[in-house]
Amino acid sequence: DIVMTQSPLSLPVTPGEPASISCRSSQSLLYSNGYNYLDWYLQKPGQSPQVLIYLGSNRASGVPDRFSGSGSGTDFTLKISRVEAEDVGIYYCLQVLQTPFTFGQGTRLEIK
Amino acid sequence: EVQLVESGGGLVQPGGSLRLSCAFSGFTLSAHDMDWVRRAPGKGLEWIGRARNKADNYSKVYAASVKGRFTISRDESENSLYLQMSSLKTEDTAIYYCARVNMNYGGLDSWGQGTLVTVSS
Numbered sequence: 348d349i350v351m352t353q354s355p356l357s358l359p360v361t362p363g364e365p366a367s368i369s370c371r372s373s374q375s376l377l378y379s380n381g382y383n384y385l386d387w388y389l390q391k392p393g394q395s396p397q398v399l400i401y402l403g404s405n406r407a408s409g410v411p412d413r414f415s416g417s418g419s420g421t422d423f424t425l426k427i428s429r430v431e432a433e434d435v436g437i438y439y440c441l442q443v444l445q446t447p448f449t450f451g452q453g454t455r456l457e458i459k
Numbered sequence: 460e461v462q463l464v465e466s467g468g469g470l471v472q473p474g475g476s477l478r479l480s481c482a483f484s485g486f487t488l489s490a491h492d493m494d495w496v497r498r499a500p501g502k503g504l505e506w507i508g509r510a511r512n513k514a515d516n517y518s519k520v521y522a523a524s525v526k527g528r529f530t531i532s533r534d535e536s537e538n539s540l541y542l543q544m545s546s547l548k549t550e551d552t553a554i555y556y557c558a559r560v561n562m563n564y565g566g567l568d569s570w571g572q573g574t575l576v577t578v579s580s
Contacts, residue, residue, distance in 0.1 A: 348523075386566045388504070395556055395573055396496075396504065401566035408568075439504050443565050446509070447522045448494075453503040 353451035370440035384444035461485035468574030481557030492560035497553035
């Protein structure tokens with residue numbers, strides 16, 4: 348199985364400041380078609396998860412442009428350019444290259 | 460508008476069975492893969508299985524932790540997806556979500572609100 352490792356696991360951020368979350372996979376998520384099969388999700392308190400980024404770097408519909416995804420192969424990053432209060436929750440990366448699909452442990456973002 | 464609504468959760472004893480339902484609207488089930496994902500108390504998200512679409516012959520794949528105990532099925536006439544759970548263990552206690560797979564990019568683009576399953580004696 349592909350193991351997904353996120354860091355940090357806890358991320359206190361001051362509103363207006365940037366934030367960055369790392370996700371590493373135990374094997375490359377880059378497929379022969381040139382796409383990285385890595386998504387990012389956010390689960391806000393009391394809500395279901397929602398997709399933020401798909402195929403490594405594409406923002407899902409309705410996601411603010413302060414969110415961006417980058418990386419390739421085994422190293423990926425989710426960046427928030429300016430954190431807002433509504434961004435609190437747990438962020439997960441998910442590899443969808445091969446079954447069983449696997450999530451990272453989650454990164455809890457909190458507001459300082 | 461795409462909507463997914465899970466039901467069927469509750470308290471069950473270890474070794475028991477339970478069937479979860481995911482009623483959906485706003486899309487055609489046969490065109491989409493559908494996943495079940497769970498989150499145990501104090502833990503992160505865990506992918507547990509996928510029911511593939513008609514083009515993939517409705518095949519299913521499961522995580523090792525549930526394989527042989529859980530079965531995903533679908534009923535297009537009822538606009539529903541199901542998760543039949545048997546031989547339940549205390550570690551199966553979790554909120555269970557159904558999610559639709561976006562067939563353009565593979566991400567889980569719509570989720571239900573979740574249903575809580577508690578396995579305890």
